[in-house]
Amino acid sequence: MREVLRAIHVWKVYGVGERRPLVAIRDLNLAVGENEFVSIIGPSGCGKSTFLLMAAGLDEPSAGELLFEGEAVRGPSAKRGMVFQTYTLYPWLNVEENIRFALQKSSLGPTEQKALVEEYIALVGLQGFERAYPNQLSGGMRQRVAIARALVYRPQVLLMDEPFGALDAQTRRLMQELLLQVWETHRTTVLFVTHDIEEALLLSDRVYVMTARPGTIKAEVVVPLPRPRTVEMETSPEFLALRRRLLGLIREEVGRISV
DSSP: EEEEOOOOOEEEEETTTTTSSSEEEEEEEEEEEOOEEEEEESSSSSHHHHHHHHHTSSSSSSSEEETTTTEEEEEEOOTTTOSSOOOOOOSSSHHHHHHHTTTTSSOOOHHHHHHHHHHHHHHOTTTOOOTTTGGGGGGGHHHHHHHHHHHHOOSEEEEESSSTSOOOOOHHHHHHHHHHHHHHHHHHHEEESSSOHHHHHHSSSSEEOSSSSSBOEEEEOOOOOOSOOGGGGGGHHHHHHHHHHHHHHHHHHHHHOOO
């Protein structure tokens, strides 16, 4: 499998040179292959989101190497799309305009852009809401717009930072099913940060478990569940065994925090 993203001995330290610097991430190593869906889980404050920001080029490692297709990450790139937990939509633009905004620097003409936007509006199930503004949409619908906007310019990697964390349980489940459908259709490489063990197992090919801060990789768990995945798999013996394993790894780290 061709490697797309690799972290090699990555550190993130805040307050370098100060008396008591804060080590957020220490000696972190991981890799993401082309067309893989990889999740990162770990206790709160372990550096999951910090690492994702560095992968997006929105922050820099203090030490180590972060490579995208073999080259050092030096700032944001259209090849790496980002979806945040908060709805980062432009309130003055409607659904169609928010999605089309991602194409403003593309070489596509107006007709091609319109067709592509319509394709992704259909993909995330927002037909009929093209002219709606963010404040007229539910949280789940706003996140659908954010996902469509991140996918429309065809990034090579989609970085997702707890994108469903602010949603209610029912909407979250619907969004998980939607993401599964979108991923099965396009097989975009995804690096997904979540605190939800079931979500990580349902979506992922592999799951990296991080330690408590300073965060590093504690374990890598392969998820051999067949695809296409469905939520019904969550009651299977295989799923429950993987869940117990991940829960045990996380509990060890949470216990370390409280000691």
